[in-house]
Amino acid sequence: MTAAASTEHDHAEGHDHGDHHVLPLWLLIGTWLALMGLTVFTVTASTFPLGAFDLPVAMAIATVKATLVMLIFMHLGFDKGFHSLLIYGSFLFVFLFISFVWIDRGQYQVDINEKEQQEIAIDLGQ
Amino acid sequence: MSDAHGHGDKPFLAHHFEDEDHQFDSGKLGIWAFLVTEILFFSGLFCAYVIYRAMHPEVFTFASNALDTQMGAINTGVLIFSSLTAAWAVRNAQLGQKTGLIVNLSITILCAFGFMGIKYLEYSHKFHLGLFPGDKYEAKEGAYGDESKGNANTVAFTSPDQEESSEESLPGVAYSLGDTQEAELAEAAEALEDHSGEAHADGDHADGDHADGDHADGHAPLAPWNDPNVPESTKRKLKIFFGIYFCMTGLHGIHVLIGILVLGWLLTRAIRGHFTPTYYGPIDFAALYWHLVDLIWIYLFPLLYLIN
Numbered sequence: 001m002t003a004a005a006s007t008e009h010d011h012a013e014g015h016d017h018g019d020h021h022v023l024p025l026w027l028l029i030g031t032w033l034a035l036m037g038l039t040v041f042t043v044t045a046s047t048f049p050l051g052a053f054d055l056p057v058a059m060a061i062a063t064v065k066a067t068l069v070m071l072i073f074m075h076l077g078f079d080k081g082f083h084s085l086l087i088y089g090s091f092l093f094v095f096l097f098i099s100f101v102w103i104d105r106g107q108y109q110v111d112i113n114e115k116e117q118q119e120i121a122i123d124l125g126q
Numbered sequence: 127m128s129d130a131h132g133h134g135d136k137p138f139l140a141h142h143f144e145d146e147d148h149q150f151d152s153g154k155l156g157i158w159a160f161l162v163t164e165i166l167f168f169s170g171l172f173c174a175y176v177i178y179r180a181m182h183p184e185v186f187t188f189a190s191n192a193l194d195t196q197m198g199a200i201n202t203g204v205l206i207f208s209s210l211t212a213a214w215a216v217r218n219a220q221l222g223q224k225t226g227l228i229v230n231l232s233i234t235i236l237c238a239f240g241f242m243g244i245k246y247l248e249y250s251h252k253f254h255l256g257l258f259p260g261d262k263y264e265a266k267e268g269a270y271g272d273e274s275k276g277n278a279n280t281v282a283f284t285s286p287d288q289e290e291s292s293e294e295s296l297p298g299v300a301y302s303l304g305d306t307q308e309a310e311l312a313e314a315a316e317a318l319e320d321h322s323g324e325a326h327a328d329g330d331h332a333d334g335d336h337a338d339g340d341h342a343d344g345h346a347p348l349a350p351w352n353d354p355n356v357p358e359s360t361k362r363k364l365k366i367f368f369g370i371y372f373c374m375t376g377l378h379g380i381h382v383l384i385g386i387l388v389l390g391w392l393l394t395r396a397i398r399g400h401f402t403p404t405y406y407g408p409i410d411f412a413a414l415y416w417h418l419v420d421l422i423w424i425y426l427f428p429l430l431y432l433i434n
Contacts, residue, residue, distance in 0.1 A: 022220045023213065032210040036203060043199050046432035058428035065424045073213045074417045083158045090162040094169040098176050105177050
């Protein structure tokens with residue numbers, strides 16, 4: 001099979017494909033420092049009693065860190081949009097997955113409670 | 127990708143690609159598709175975590191005292207730094223800086239070993255205290271004391287029910303006793319940021335139900351870690367927390383090990399000078415994988431170690 005080089009070489013200089021964007025060093029190190037700072041922040045924040053906001057705050061900080069890693073280290077901020085579509089699409093499906101299981105989670109709770117009351121009764125009876 | 131059919135001066139350009147850019151783009155698409163499958167792979171375990179924590183928040187609150195926050199934080203720092211060196215290695219490869227590439231790949235691998243070393247310390251400490259996944263779970267005294275806070279008052283976790291038959295509580299099966307009523311569902315539904323509209327309907331009729339007669343201490347989710355009156359129902363479910371913990375961190379650890387192997391292989395190739403500014407795909411793709419491993423840990427850390 002001959003490489004289809006004869007007609008294809010023209011567009012090689014055009015670089016309409018092949019993303020060779022080099023991340024500047026200050027951006028790499030800056031992102032790292034930001035990530036370390038956010039880690040310290042999230043550990044510190046966890047020591048404050050925020051009640052019901054504990055988890056949302058921790059998740060929010062984790063999401064900021066994740067966004068930094070994705071956009072900069074993983075280069076999504078500079079890549080063609082399709083890669084972003086792939087990964088955000090996967091997040092969507094994870095969300096759907098957990099949502100549907102979540103909706104069902106109390107479905108058999110009555111039966112489960114009943115069974116365990118029986119088990120406790122048996123345990124206490126022995 | 128060394129190939130006998132490669133173009134003369136480009137030994138790693140596979141014959142079915144037009145040029146190196148084409149090969150790079152294809153590889154990039156491939157690794158992104160793989161990362162998507164990895165995310166879905168882990169999502170199963172995250173689902174188990176979300177559901178179980180929502181339904182039994184007191185179990186998580188109590189059990190998290192067996193985890194050392196400091197070690198987890200150090201591991202987070204190690205992985206984040208290794209992400210930096212992995213991204214830097216890609217930059218080195220793009221710029222043809224062979225020495226930098228070798229150094230950064232090596233540091234990334236060292237950090238990965240460091241991560242596994244700390245993980246080994248954590249796991250062995252847990253096994254010492256009888257905190258095994260699944261059937262072998264048998265918490266010993268002090269298992270739920272919190273060393274990282276330097277507190278000498280460890281929990282005397284000696285329950286007469288430790289010899290209970292373990293067949294009834296398989297890891298992953300969400301048992302729940304009578305005390306976990308809609309009250310806790312409603313509370314957990316508010317506490318979590320998941321937005322499934324239907325679930326919140328449970329909260330309406332549960333507000334009056336907080337003081338449940340089974341609890342000795344009034345309300346389990348706020349039981350302090352050294353409270354010997356932790357209800358029986360909570361103790362029965364602790365092994366499931368550890369099933370989830372070991373599965374999530376274990377699977378993540380396996381991914382770190384795989385990363386070590388892949389990066390090690392790339393290191394040998396880098397030493398042999400295979401990578402050029404136009405052929406550095408493998409470095410880029412392995413670094414993407416490594417960043418995903420870091421991403422997963424970024425979420426695992428607060429979910430497992432930073433529970434109050």
